[in-house]
Amino acid sequence: MGRHLILFLGLLLFAGPPGAAHAQRAVNLYTARHYESDQVLYDLFEKETGIKVNAVSGNAPELIERIRREGGATSADLFITVDGGVLRTAKEAGILSPVTSEKALANVPQNRRDRDNQWLGLTTRARVIVYSKERVRAEELSTYEALADPKWQGRILARPSSSLYDQSLLASLIVLDGENEAAAWVKGFAGNFARPPKGNDRAQAKDIAAGLGDVALMNTYYIGQMLNSKDPEEVRAVEAVGVFFPSQAGTGTHINISGVGLVKNGPNRDNAVKLIEFLTDVEAQNRLSADNYEYPVNPRARTHEFLASFGDFKTQDIDFDDLGRNNALAIRLFAQGGWK
Ligand code: FE
Numbered sequence: 001m002g003r004h005l006i007l008f009l010g011l012l013l014f015a016g017p018p019g020a021a022h023a024q025r026a027v028n029l030y031t032a033r034h035y036e037s038d039q040v041l042y043d044l045f046e047k048e049t050g051i052k053v054n055a056v057s058g059n060a061p062e063l064i065e066r067i068r069r070e071g072g073a074t075s076a077d078l079f080i081t082v083d084g085g086v087l088r089t090a091k092e093a094g095i096l097s098p099v100t101s102e103k104a105l106a107n108v109p110q111n112r113r114d115r116d117n118q119w120l121g122l123t124t125r126a127r128v129i130v131y132s133k134e135r136v137r138a139e140e141l142s143t144y145e146a147l148a149d150p151k152w153q154g155r156i157l158a159r160p161s162s163s164l165y166d167q168s169l170l171a172s173l174i175v176l177d178g179e180n181e182a183a184a185w186v187k188g189f190a191g192n193f194a195r196p197p198k199g200n201d202r203a204q205a206k207d208i209a210a211g212l213g214d215v216a217l218m219n220t221y222y223i224g225q226m227l228n229s230k231d232p233e234e235v236r237a238v239e240a241v242g243v244f245f246p247s248q249a250g251t252g253t254h255i256n257i258s259g260v261g262l263v264k265n266g267p268n269r270d271n272a273v274k275l276i277e278f279l280t281d282v283e284a285q286n287r288l289s290a291d292n293y294e295y296p297v298n299p300r301a302r303t304h305e306f307l308a309s310f311g312d313f314k315t316q317d318i319d320f321d322d323l324g325r326n327n328a329l330a331i332r333l334f335a336q337g338g339w340k
Helices: 003-015 036-049 060-073 084-092 102-107 164-177 179-191 201-209 220-227 232-239 269-280 282-292 321-325 327-337
Strands: 026-031 052-057 078-082 119-132 215-219 241-244 255-262
Touching (some): 026 269, 036 052, 036 269, 036 282, 060 084, 078 119, 078 269, 084 321, 102 119, 102 269, 119 201, 119 220, 119 269, 164 179, 164 215, 164 321, 164 327, 201 215, 201 220, 201 241, 215 220, 220 232, 220 241, 255 269, 269 282, 321 327
Parallel strands (some): 026 052, 026 078
Antiparallel strands (some): 119 255
């Protein structure tokens, strides 16, 4: 082999594959989170480190499938999503590899990450009951299960069961109550609907304010976002509802997690690990709570005062993996129970 060829091969090794010449200055993430707060954090990371963050947005199952299909040629370094069930799906798809950074692992308690550290939590959110302050007293509320009672006939508002948030809630009830009780709950709950399922979480609060129904389920961060919205209709709507944390005397309020996984074949692993360390560290965690009203996973971070004002609450004691494990069954029970 001639000296020039050796030099050429050496340069190739140094520079990496074609198109990756600037790889050491970038990190690519595929994200299914849809919040403005995230881009603010990526900009901050870029400013602090000089590492450019390229975010590709999409729906979670499609992003997982894309990374799987791209295999060794993928440009994705990180996969970010909401929902513990989806994070489990990403792990099962074999697209992730364990995070070993001691710094990152010290930021995220064990019950907020995958048991093999293939994903780490970023935030949690609670799925609470919201109710008309005019037509419902908090004392009338207790558990998710009790909303199947005929007392609520014609008074419950819900979004379509295609929502991951309600699929994971039902998956949690399958784990805690058993399949038969969960199936009966869907029938009773759906039997109490005031109108066919419609809209997103925010729309349920608006429809309570408009008098279309009295009770709905919402993720806590949407309540914070609406209270601080520039749209006066959203502020008015959410001011008309009370917030109730269900099942405090029993199995606890349902929480779900959003998180980040390290893509096995990503081209910029060191930068990816740096971004995971950054996102789980106190400053980014403070911002996620302050700007998006989510619960930080890092116990040293500050919970937004809006969330803190609700006080500590009892959460369901289940493995986030169980949400994914029971997702297909949950979808089947929705169909059987008439929750479209
Ligand atoms: Fe959301």
